[in-house]
Amino acid sequence: MYDKILVAVDGSEHSDAALRHALELARLSGGQVTAVTVTEPSSMAVPALDLVAVDTASLFEDLEKAKAETAAQILDHTRKAAGNVAIGAIHLASRQIADGILEAAEAAGASLIVMGSHGRRGLSRLLLGSQAAEVLARSKLPVLVVKA
Template sequence: MYSNIVCGVDGSDLSSKALRHAVALAAKTGGKVTAVTVTEPSIIVAPGAEIMMVDTSAIIADLDKAKAESAKAILADADKIAGEAGGKISGMHVANSPAAEGILQAAKEVNADLIVMGSHGRRGLGRLLLGSQAAEVLAHTELPVLVVK
């Protein structure tokens, strides 16, 4: 039924819970799980920058390096959680993308047939019932979405 599951992970307790659900579901269906973490684009806002010239490339490169290292740690933790739950996952880091767009991009790339994610993560203030990223994924995909709370 669900042979190719994408699970959004961000290091939060709720995304870990969602990952455990994805791994358990994959074990029952004989499917595989791809844990996806997304890092947003690095931007620098400097009021008055129109009158000065600053080379921000080194700053942006350092920010991107730190985010890549954080993503690597999140995926390593996800691999450990999956192993403890009795499963195996593959990991994917989508860089320079809003979270929902990155999850949807990953789902398309791996030809997923289910997206699993937590109802709230570490991003944004959230919404009344669902986190803003979960709501965005639901609004922009035709795939089934399992939202874990």
């Protein structure tokens, strides 16, 4: 039924729980798993910029390099956790998280998206936002949200 499973990973305990579910589904169904980690665009707000000269190019290069290194570590952890289940790994840089997950799902031809959620409610959810809620609202595919 779910032959191509996309799982969103970010190195958190929530995404580790989602990964475990995605891998088990793949084992049971004989499906393939692709893990995606998405890093958001770097931005900087500097008040009174006209009073200070800032080399933003090198700052952004350093930020993007650090994000790429972190993404590589997350995907290495994901590959190790997969054990004997074949898993593809994708890092999408400079994307909004939900946009990147949906883009990766489409590119992979996924039949299911699996992602973790912190399960917060009320004001804390509004303040922190919810990538899972946005993916659920916008996805044309089934989405399995794993609360950890």
